[in-house]
Amino acid sequence: MxxxxxxxxxxxxxxxxxxxxxxxxxxxxxxxxxxxxxxxxxxxxxxxxxxxxxxxxxxxDDPRPKKLRLHIDVNATDRDQDAELARLLALGARHADVGQTGTETWYPLADPEGNEFCLLRRRLDPV
The missing domain is CATH 3.30.1900.10 (glyoxalase-related enzyme like domain)
Structure with a gap:
């Protein structure tokens, strides 16, 4: 293992x-x-x-580096991607520009301190 x-x-x-x-x-x-x-x-x-x-x-107290080398991907478990995007934005997430083309199937976002994460399209079981 x-x-x-x-x-x-x-x-x-x-x-x-x-x-x-x-x-x-x-x-x-x-x-x-x-x-x-x-x-x-x-x-x-x-x-x-x-x-x-x-x-x-x-x-x-250290300032955040410009771009992190690691980010978190999340998937909705009980709603579609657009509804989950609205929920995340209401919680304090914001859209992030990470060099996307606009044709992606995911949304690049940032948490309240600017840490990037992505909301992916596919819904997952809530395990």
Missing amino acids: ACRISELVIDAVDPERLAAFWSDVLGYVELGREDDGSIEIGPPGAGFGGPQPTLVLSPT
Whole structure:
């Protein structure tokens, strides 16, 4: 057996704000807090080590680099892509320009701190 991703760590100027945003986006709940101000969120009832990775929002004062080398892709589970796009924008996401051509089947977005992520077209089971 190989490795699997157990958690993703995202540096955040405001971990509270990003934890709330990503919890709303993914249907996650707060799993814990560390003395350094980090907040871990994950799927309800599963937590760390479950089938989906948790997110750790880690406080930082460092400025965000221009373009990240890694981003998150998300898929809607209970609505079509356009309805999910509207929901994500209402939560605080914004459209991002990452050099797309306009013919993509996904939407490049940014979270409240400017971290890019993409909303893909295909609907997935909510597992």
